[in-house]
Amino acid sequence: MTSATSSSVQSRAALESFWKQAAVRRNISAYLFILPFMILFAVFNVGPFFWALWLSLLRGDLVQPVKPFVGLQNYFSLTTDNITLTVFKNSVQYTVSVVPIAVITALALAFLIGNKLVRFKDFYRSVVFFPLLASAAATAQIWSYILAPRYGVMTYLLSFVGVPEIYWLSDPNFALYGILLVEWWRGIGFHIILFLAAMLGVPEELHEAARIDGANALQVAVRVTIPLMRPVILFSVVMGTIWAFQLFDTVFVLTNGGPVHSTATIVWYIYNHAFRYGQVGMAAAMGVVLLLIIMPISFVQMRVLGER
């Protein structure tokens, strides 16, 4: 009896160890599958992240082998430096302008394309996708010609409505809005396409019901359609904000931060201080500040993505 039990225990143990070994074998193969990714991920994502935090506590240029440790001094300098304050002001001003403008115009345009009278909606969807195809550099080239003073098309068109010549990219008072205009054109398709998908997903019966209750088209839009699109609108606002705070390419090609720093953004500051002015510590500190701005916004982004 006892021997029988012990043998069954033994065989069970043997069986368990067999499965465990099998599991470990499978494990090893799992690690082999993730290995190439994980090596690259560690070397070019995780490693650089911690290195960047460390760099923000140092002073020196890129190639200097030993960079002296200065503690939090870079962060303190960020709060006193004139250029930094301009850069923050520009980035915030740009973000709070471009995001509402883009989201509201995109919503209006999505309603336009979503209108029941419009046929071939796919065609318009493709049309608004086109600006998303070009690189920021190509878009900048296109618009530098359109926004050019004197012989630019924009100057010509605005002259019909009595607007005097505007130096879109060389007047410090307008340059940020010149950039905004270009970026609006470049990014609007993203918002329109998302909104359109959400809008066409709203069940027709809800519209009918509101209509029967005597609501007009505007009331249906504001009271029924838009509230149902809220998660998508939130996603759009979050993505728009994240992009706006990271604006660089267009500024780099069109104005390179000028005139007189009127289009200098956070990322422009990071690039120039690290790769032009030999102040890696300041650049890294600014990068950490950017992270602190982006992080809370990203949490919202991940929650929205998680719900899908």
Next chain:
Amino acid sequence: MAQSIFNRKTQKFIRVLPQAVVVYVLLAALVITMLGPYLYIFSSSFKETYTLISIPPRLFPEQFVWDNYTYILRELPFSLWFFNTILVAVLVTVGTVFIDALAAYAFAKKEFWARDFLFGLMLATIMIPGALLLIPAFLITNELGLLNSYGGLIIPALANVLGVFLLRQFMQTIPEELEHAARIDGCSDFGVFWRIILPLSAPALATLSIVVFTSQWNNLVWPLVVLNDKDLYTLPLGLALLRSEFQVNYGITSAAAFLSVVPLIIVFIFLQRYFLEGLTVGAVKG
């Protein structure tokens, strides 16, 4: 009878007509705003210098010339930039999709120690702005001796967290039974991945390919910090250079900008669906 139906239809038509006119006028304005700039530089790329700066601006070239194209192709290393961009974008796309698919398969279908921790870590890095990683990534690339080379453009771009995220989600929907059946038939782990999982994931692989290819084609910052040699430049970097060197020669910049977009436009026309699907995935990359 027929008369009254006709009347009702006519009445309805007359009722919606003003609204339809407004809607289609606005749509026309939208189409012009979105496509006009492309068409304008396309037309301008054939203009002569004096037409380019005529006041008021001219929509079409007065005399149709190829000079701008011959200039960028003969006097500038434009064809080299074109070749570099294709090479880098294709290699990064193939490499990323393969490496991401391998990892995504393990995360979707296997259990292993620290799996959820690693996946959480990957997701957490999504929120790190690229500009923060730029400096140390540059220093590491320098340490690896990859500055100013194709390798320096390609290798750091190969691990794409969002790609793993996208592919894992898709692979989770593939039924276990298919895998079991393949194993019973004697398929190895890699065999299951290569013969079962990859072919079944084709739509997700296509979407990811489009996202990676487009973002590589248009990438400016990384080539900007990694490259010195003008012969290694990619198109966005070349265009940025043209902007500073040919500031007001809009014929040349228009021709170059237009040529740089054409390949993506062609791909878009054929694979629109994947572009639209990739919109939210690519979006998250920021």
